Amino acid sequence: MSNNKELRHKFLLWFWGVVSAPFVLLLLVFSLIGLGVFGPLPTFEQLENPSSNLATEIISEDGQLLGTFYVQNRSFVNYDEISPNLVGALLSTEDVRFYNHSGIDFRGLTRVFVKTIIMGNESQGGGSTISQQLAKQLFPRDTSSRSGLVRKMNLVVTKFKEWIVAVKLERNYTKEEILAMYLNMVPFGNNAWGVKTAAKIYFDKTPADLTAEESALLVGMLNAPSRYNPVRHEERATAKRNFVLEKMYSNDLLSSDQLDSLSALPIKLKFSPMDNTGGIAPYFREMLRIVLTAKKPSSSDYWDQAQYEADLERWNTDPLYGWCNKNLKPDGTPYNIYKDGLKIYTTVNSKLQRYAEEALKDHMANTVQKEFDAQQKRSNYRIYSNDIDNAKAKELLAIAVKQTDRYRNLRNAGASEEEIDRSFNTPTDMTVFSYKGDVDTTLTPMDSIKYYKRFLRASFVAIEPQTGNVKAWVGGPSFEYFKYDQVYQGRRQVGSTFKPFLYTLAMQEGMKPCDQVPNVPVTFDMGPDQEPWSPKNAYTKYLEKYNGQMVTLKFGLAHSINNISAYLMKQYSPQAVVDLAHKMGIHSPLDPVVSICLGPSDITLLEMVSSYGTFVNKGVHVEPITVLRIEDKHGNTLASFAPQKNEAINDQTAYVMIEMLKGVVHGGTAAKLTYQYKVPGDVAGKTGTTNNNSDGWFIGITPRLVAGTWVGGEERSIHLTNRGEGAAVAMPVFAKFITKVYNDATIPLKPNLSFERPSVMPDVTFDCTSQPAEEPTKDDEFFQ
Template sequence: MDKKKKTNISQEAIRWIWIVAFAPVAVLLVMLLLTAAGLFGRMPSFEELENPKSNLATEIYSEDGKVIGSFFVQNRSYVQYADLFPADSTQHLRLDGRSVPPIVAALVATEDARFRSHSGIDLPSLVRVGVKTVALRNTSQGGGSTISQQLAKNLFPRDTVGRRGRIARTGKLVLSKLKEWITALKLEYNYTKEEIAAMYLNTVEYGSNAYGIKSAAHTFFNKEPHELNIQEAAMLVGVVNAPTRYSPVRNPENALARRNLVLQRMEAAGALDAAQRDSLCVLPIVLNYKPVSHNEGSATYFREMLRLVMNADKPQRRHYGNDWDYEQALREYEENPLYGWCRKNRKADGTPYNIYRDGLKIYTTINSAMQTYAEQAVQKQMETVIQPQMDAQYKRTKVLFLDASPAERERIVRRAVRSSDRWREMKAAGASEREIEAAFDRAQPMKVFTYRGERDTVMSPRDSILHHKRIMRAAFVAMDPRTGFVKAYVGGPNFRYFKYDMARQGKRQIGSTIKPFVYTFAIDHLGMTPCTPVPNLPVTIETANGTAWSPKEAGKVEQLGELHPLSWGLARSRNNYSAWIMKQAKQPAAVADFIHNMG
């Protein structure tokens, strides 16, 4: 009897052991089912997984196919898996019996060694995490996330829970993990392993404002992804873990150690042999660092002009000083497809295009070589000729605005101070005008622009404004006269310091460029020819308000009344010949109307 009782107790104990052992598994399965059903929050649909959305940079191309700039929230451009393979097949690596690009070999070896054998969730890694990370508190073992799970987190970021309590944060983390597992399984169902690897490389952050492997390769090595060698690929994969800590720019020693760790893991995975690993580990990291910025690079003023034009709203009359300007702007908006393009065109879902997020490809007529030459020409002329003349004048006179009274000079500087970012930011922060004025008179370390390069110095913000007011500026636009295509466009000396685009925004007297149109009026409306004789004499025109206008010539020229053909006056840009034509028209306004009608 006693023996039978003992046997019953043993069976009861065994049953409870099985219940306790399988209870977590059962709970986990139930949680997964409830999560998949959306009980703990919305899950991405299959449609969203088939068309994942992320911020894609808009790329601007020159006529010769070079990327001259981009607009972005996150500097990201997509590449296909096939585009990751080096052109030289000897650079391809073998991993799990397959030929793979170096960047993929580094990724799989570092982040998910069993990438090919699981379906989104790596059970051995989960067991390892459960024992070593959770039970033994050994966080060096990592989180056990597969590449598919990390991709799920990148495409559909977790909810931030920084202000919640510890229990709430833990619960939210568990739910986020469950969602990532289910999303990873869906990704594995929808995409091939190659597509998942490429999507991962296209979505992660590499630091220095580079998102995606294409941007990272350009930023750190000025290369296309397929041009990366093994050690460069290893460095980029290593930096993903902590973009700041392993940045080769900010922390080169950490970056080197991390790169060599990736190379060791590549050897352990079978992508490299020991000799290859040893030879690569002794190589230094050689960067060709070119961070992307709206303020840097080629054709910065052109890119900004393009952004403003493509995002332009339909003109409103209240924004223009006269009817003619408004009518011309409205006509351009209606007839020029580029003007307001992002407002006029709609995506498939009916929303307008976003130039920062929708990955547009903008092909321009800019010639990258001509653009470079134009920028160099402006820089050289301003540095060696124009700015030295201004500096000599200021040194001689100690006056910045020669033709202005002291009161006018003070108004100019005060207006510049109040228009500065520093003034607006301090005002918005609640500082009084007295406090702001005092801050503008207090010297501090800063960088200022010079034509010989950016300079570190110590001066007050007010003095820095005066310094930059002394910088002479110029614009340069080159066009193909047969097509009207813009080949080079320089709006100023440095877009970071001088946002004002003198090529597009600058308002100047039209000067002698008006004269060919005046002569065209003479031929078209007055029946003259290039051979029509005209006396070389001063000309006076009575204006509508009763005053007389007598144009002067540049320099000392004699006007003795001799007859010269009309073409002689145009070739020498003589002001009296242009005035003579307008006087023959009886109504000078008719000449102006004619020029307006020519656009």
């Protein structure tokens, strides 16, 4: 009897030992995990503030997403901004008991144990709750290569860690917060991290507007974004979408009729992939990236002392320049635009930006580049102008070769000059730019350099003069292929667009638009050992009859007569012109020489357009501003920005110059703006063309917008066509742009707005037709 009791006792000990062993082992493992034996667990602070690489969003003034800076292209969205369709699709497919568990679904746990542990099928992993999947996203698994038992043990420990983190997440967050965090974390392919970015990229929608079928498509992509990518694998993605719809039907989220009708629908995408080279306003976005991340200038990094001093002054005076490095987060580290989820609210208007890009591309592709291509063909595809001999042309191409990444990489790899030369002359498969779309071809790298030099470059910028807000920014014809930004990086000779500064000085000193001056050559004594200088008029046949005549200053500016500019230069010092130009917004170096009256100075398009805004804004110059405020990922304002202002000229002089510049578009060099392009309303402006048609300029002025265009070759020795004056190559971009703007009823910029006349205005005559100087008519050759 005692033996039976002893056997029974041993049996019970063994039985309960075997039964309880897994639980004891499980408890032991959990205890060891909690003690950090298998690696640290997330702290409470980490759970409260889970780290994730949130993309910085660049937002237009009208609330449109212009683009993002990212390591992972992820933007944050709150639960109440997510469509119920998406939540229903997710829970029906991934975690139908989500609201009934506390982080671990024990039914799913059994399936995980059988498939993953016993069967060794690591790809299954089914049964993971949304909370566990979120834990895996927030605190990724160790993916280092292991094999055999070690790998399986590591997988078990990692899974246990995820359970613990999932339970902690459930304790620290509501169910809705967990769903939002999950949908903000998961990848959807095509550089889309999180549902906000995915909705934008695939459907051009917000998450709140997603339909049931769109939600099912996105949820179907979660486990394998590449396999179920609707762009590349439409049939496969459709089948997966319909599977998710069936799950929604099973959970009473869809009726039978809805399931049938939605399953029969084809996939309808508005696919607009986001990257740093495509999308809207790429030059503007790149400018912001460079400016925000700039570091404090160090003289050792500069070979140009003047540029170092200019950048250092900008560091000290411009709060946006180097903002990320001048401002620290609460933890003492600099802001990171690629990870911190900032929101940068800009001044750019998305509609004006699109119109600017369309206008520039239209004119360059259909007119300017075609004419230049025809000229190239006539010259046997000689890239440079005729005043560049073959030896110099070869030297210029050699310089271009040394500026390429290919050359630098080969040099760094130790290649000889012979090997480099052979590489640049070996045919290579490549994709090249064309206005009709990218072209796959085979060229030698040397031929590709020549190919791209045959494309003329162009830029455009529009500014609201009263606020300094930059409304549109186009740095070139294609950011992907021509990354150099001609709005603010490129300085080119401005030609006759500089003349208004000289005329402004004259008006400020008491001269009047209808004052008559002699249209005769003017000679300047250039000092000892130098030849006298006498600027010549640009050859324009219709103006010949005015040579030697008395003409008005208004006429001289309207027709950009060099004799009149030279006459005015005789009256004032070059330094006075330089000082005035600087007050009006020109920051580029200006030499105080008499030739400044013809615009030989190198200035950026941004500076020129900004300075012309002074005329509209009653003589007050407003520095261009591109960012209104920066917010953190929680919506807290980190910085606000306001433009710098200074009174450059009095309001009477500013208005007189507006009237003078109106004469340029009503009978002057920009007359086609009104009689051919039919631009209505109050409009003024100035054309500019440099020697040998190297550069073509036009700056247009309206009561609420000032915009400018530059067109030219990559190098000054690449000249525009014989019709390369600013009125032909640059002005039409402004005309096409402003016409699009005026035709858009949703934009409050209309031709019925007028330039504001000062409340106190001296008696100045602007109608000079009663003067002896004759105004040309449309019958003159100039207008043909």
